[in-house]
Amino acid sequence: xxxxxxxxxxxxxxxxxxxxxxxxxxxxxxxxxxxxxxxxxxxxxxxxxxxxxxxxxxxxxxxxxxxxxxxxxxxxxxxxxxxxxxxxxxxxxxxxxxxxxxxxxxxxxxxxxxxxxxxxxxxxxxxxxxxxxxxxxxxxxxxxxxxxxxxxxxxxxxxxxxxxxxxxxxxxxxxxxxxxxxxxxxxxxxxxxxxxxxxxxxxxxxxxxxxxxxxxxxxxxxxxxxxxxxxxxxxxxxxxxxxxxxxxxxxxxxxxxxxxxxxxxxxxxxxxxxxxxxxxxxxxxxxxxxxxxxxxxxxxxxxxxxxxxxxxxxxxxxxxxxxxxxxxxxxxxxxxxxxxxxxxxxxxxxxxxxxxxxxxxxxxxxxxxxxxxxxxxxxxxxx
Amino acid sequence: xxxxxxxxxxxxxxxxxxxxxxxxxxxxxxxxxxxxxxxxxxxxxxxxxxxxxxxxxxxxxxxxxxxxxxxxxxxxxxxxxxxxxxxxxxxxxxxxxxxxxxxxxxxxxxxxxxxxxxxxxxxxxxxxxxxxxxxxxxxxxxxxxxxxxxxxxxxxxxxxxxxxxxxxxxxxxxxxxxxxxxxxxxxxxxxxxxxxxxxxxxxxxxxxxxxxxxxxxxxxxxxxxxxxxxxxxxxxxxxxxxxxxxxxxxxxxxxxxxxxxxxxxxxxxxxxxxxxxxxxxxxxxxxxxxxxxxxxxxxxxxxxxxxxxxxxxxxxxxxxxxxxxxxxxxx
Numbered sequence: 273x274x275x276x277x278x279x280x281x282x283x284x285x286x287x288x289x290x291x292x293x294x295x296x297x298x299x300x301x302x303x304x305x306x307x308x309x310x311x312x313x314x315x316x317x318x319x320x321x322x323x324x325x326x327x328x329x330x331x332x333x334x335x336x337x338x339x340x341x342x343x344x345x346x347x348x349x350x351x352x353x354x355x356x357x358x359x360x361x362x363x364x365x366x367x368x369x370x371x372x373x374x375x376x377x378x379x380x381x382x383x384x385x386x387x388x389x390x391x392x393x394x395x396x397x398x399x400x401x402x403x404x405x406x407x408x409x410x411x412x413x414x415x416x417x418x419x420x421x422x423x424x425x426x427x428x429x430x431x432x433x434x435x436x437x438x439x440x441x442x443x444x445x446x447x448x449x450x451x452x453x454x455x456x457x458x459x460x461x462x463x464x465x466x467x468x469x470x471x472x473x474x475x476x477x478x479x480x481x482x483x484x485x486x487x488x489x490x491x492x493x494x495x496x497x498x499x500x501x502x503x504x505x506x507x508x509x510x511x512x513x514x515x516x517x518x519x520x521x522x523x524x525x526x527x528x529x530x531x532x533x534x535x536x537x538x539x540x541x542x543x544x545x546x547x548x549x550x551x552x553x554x555x556x557x558x559x560x561x562x563x564x565x566x567x568x569x570x571x572x573x574x575x576x577x578x579x580x581x582x583x584x585x586x587x588x589x590x591x592x593x594x595x596x597x598x599x600x601x602x603x604x605x606x607x608x609x610x611x612x613x614x615x616x617x618x619x620x621x622x623x624x625x626x627x628x629x630x631x632x633x634x635x636x637x638x639x640x641x642x643x644x645x646x647x648x649x650x651x652x653x654x655x
Numbered sequence: 656x657x658x659x660x661x662x663x664x665x666x667x668x669x670x671x672x673x674x675x676x677x678x679x680x681x682x683x684x685x686x687x688x689x690x691x692x693x694x695x696x697x698x699x700x701x702x703x704x705x706x707x708x709x710x711x712x713x714x715x716x717x718x719x720x721x722x723x724x725x726x727x728x729x730x731x732x733x734x735x736x737x738x739x740x741x742x743x744x745x746x747x748x749x750x751x752x753x754x755x756x757x758x759x760x761x762x763x764x765x766x767x768x769x770x771x772x773x774x775x776x777x778x779x780x781x782x783x784x785x786x787x788x789x790x791x792x793x794x795x796x797x798x799x800x801x802x803x804x805x806x807x808x809x810x811x812x813x814x815x816x817x818x819x820x821x822x823x824x825x826x827x828x829x830x831x832x833x834x835x836x837x838x839x840x841x842x843x844x845x846x847x848x849x850x851x852x853x854x855x856x857x858x859x860x861x862x863x864x865x866x867x868x869x870x871x872x873x874x875x876x877x878x879x880x881x882x883x884x885x886x887x888x889x890x891x892x893x894x895x896x897x898x899x900x901x902x903x904x905x906x907x908x909x910x911x912x913x914x915x916x917x918x919x920x921x922x923x924x925x926x927x928x929x930x931x932x933x934x935x936x937x938x939x940x941x942x943x944x945x946x947x948x949x950x951x952x953x954x955x956x957x958x959x960x961x962x963x964x965x966x967x968x969x970x971x972x973x974x975x976x977x978x979x980x981x982x983x984x985x986x
Contacts, residue, residue, distance in 0.1 A: 321660055502736070509736045510657075517658030524663075559707050560779070567711065620661070620729040623722050627664040631719055635671045638715065642708040 285568075288561065292568040295548065306537055307577045313530045314581025314629050315588070316523050321621050322589045323597050324516040326613035331508045335501060339473035340482055342499045343489055351497075353468040358493065362472055365488050367481040373469030375458050379423070379451070384412040388451050390461070396454045402436040403457075408448030410438045421451075426463040433457065519597075520628070527628070531636040539640035549644055550652030559645050566641035574630050582625070590615040657737065661730040662812050665723055669805040672719055679709045680798040683791040690787055706787070709794070710775045716801070717768045724761050727808070728908055734815070744908035753811035760804040766883065766931055767797045773935035777955055781947035789942075847885075848893035854882045855971050858933055862964035865936065866957050876937010879963055883930040886970075890922070894974060897981040922973055929966030932959045 279287065296303050343362060345354040356373055363371035375392040388409060398404060403421050405413075415421055421433045439447040459466060476482050486498040541549075549562055588594055590613055682705045691699055731744035731754070738750045748754030771793055778786035858878040864871045887907070896902050898915055910919030936956045943952055 317660075324660075505736050513657060513659040513737075516660050517663060520660045520663055521658075524667075559704070563707055563711055619725070620733065623726040623729065624661045624664045626722055627668040627719070627726060628660070631668040631671055634715055635675060638675075638711060639708070642704075642711065646704040646707065 288564050289568050292565050292572060307573050309530060310577035311581040313526055314578055315584045317628055318582050318585035318625055319588050319597055320516050320519045321624060322585055323594045324512045325616050325621060328512050329614060329616060335505050338501050340476040340501055341474040341486060343472045344497045346495055346497050354472055356467045356469055359472055362474060365485055367476055367485045368474050369477050370475040372473050374471055374473050376470050377462055389449050390451045392455045392458045393452050398436045400454050400456055401433055403433045404436050404439055404452040406439050406447040406450035409451060423461060425461045431461055527632060531632045534633050535636040538637040541644050546652050549647060550649045554649040562645035566645055570634060570637055574633055657815050661726060665726060666809050666812055668719060668723060669808050672716055673802055673805040675712050676798050676801055679712050680795055682709060683794040686791045687788055692783055713771060717772055720765045720768055724765055732908060743906060745906050751811050751814040753807050753814055757807040757811045760807055764801045764804045767800060769931045770935055770938055771797055777939050777952055780951035780955060783947050785945045785947050786942060842892040844893040847889045851885050851889035854878055854885055855967055858882055859964055859967050862960045865960045869953055872936050872940045875933050875960060879930045879933025886926045897978050897983050900981055900983045925966045925970035929963050929970055933963035935959050
């Protein structure tokens, strides 16, 4: 005689999962609608999280190349040009390896209706009269290498420069609106006297000395404002966190209404479902087994909605560059068309999303599921 | 207060889980008060039904607790740039006086919830709810711990103010500083490491003895329960410098980062899993004499001991591999 096979815990769970899937399949429309709604909530939240993480990553990559300290001169609370002799004074501060005067500024280009950033790089590789332009500038001005690049100087005259090349850049985020040119051209265009710079960049090799150096600068030059790289990074972080937090708060309303729908769906059992549970209990199912089926049901719906939502958000953010979120979270000048974000997907994001979506869903459905699982078979049969 | 999506997720889910707990504790108190299996009263039937709900709820509380434990460390880590001098979770936890207490309570609460589930599983092995009163007294003790953790977590995030000068992990877990972190780091590494390895071997040995002969459950419980705090201390003072290959770097959080191949995840998972299953064996020891459990409970304890031995052995191998392949040499 064959011995009766007692299923192990794992096998039991597999059978229960099997049963759950076929039971979900019997009420396809209702469950699909719920899953789609759930997936939409996940999609919204996941898009925000992925997009801000990617933007933050991009910003941090750019900041890696930023100077350790930037010193600006303030006049009546406004940023002003800084005298060139301070470069020497700053480089004498202990801990500063190098001080360098920088020249940069913005130029409103009426033909492109956009602000361009003019910058004199540390070592400009072109000749005087030449410019190197960013992708975005090349696109809007339709300027190709070798073509003329007319610019309206501050004295009203038109200076015609020549495009040498477009910037070969790993990150279009920084270089898209950039125009690189030589120092004499910059001073001629904007009328900056030779003894003034826009600001001064310092190299401080030891990161721990940065706050001390900044304090010394404030002491020696009371009209100056030293800005450290950590401060810039902190500001970026705070702004991105704050903005994404706001969007998440707005989406919280969606989350709440989704929770109500889930609660309602779980507590308003159809006559069909009641009969099913009644029959299961009448043929000897235990309350804990019905509860296990309900738990599997929640897990199946959560997991599929979670994966679908995550996948859609991934496509939305990294393939189509987040058209739905750009206006809220990015915000910059008009010259800002295409850049691909570097895809990121990490446990941090997934666990945040898990706590934001699966926890409310589970909390909303657990009590109704238990109530359904503990109904007496005779009560169901009689009704 | 920092309006960060993960902060919202952590605080929001803590409030929801807190609500579940209060609800469970309310019914737990009623069960402790008026449980009477021989009665067929309406109340007794309702209470019997509630037990199903409460064990389901506590299961979820545990899963969410684990997820939020990791997310808490992640979030602290990602908030680090907001604080001058903070370079990882160690610094941002230090930015508020609630940071480290929250983390410790979270680990403690997780451990207690896991033990509760082990007791609950044991209870379901007997037909007459043999552990029901013990289980719900335990729940009533567990609830304030978890609620305190929820409150502290909210207080921590409310208390955080960006730009506070905090210490980075180099100075916080460096042996020159003051405070709990550096007290741990200042333990003689060979002592902490030695005690940890001895405990680990002892617990594995006791687990094997228990699995084979069914004896020494108390010893297994005590050794593996001790190996959790000792293990965490040993990670800080002894093991982490081997991972970073820097004798002065003692941070327990950087282990969770990709630069170190996420080695912290298997490490902490094996430590938590192995020590808690082992401790569960000890907690169940007094109940072996209950008639309705005399067959099932020892078998269940043996399975737990098997898990404990497997996980702690895995942990031992991982630790051995870290020490053996590290370029750090202590002598």
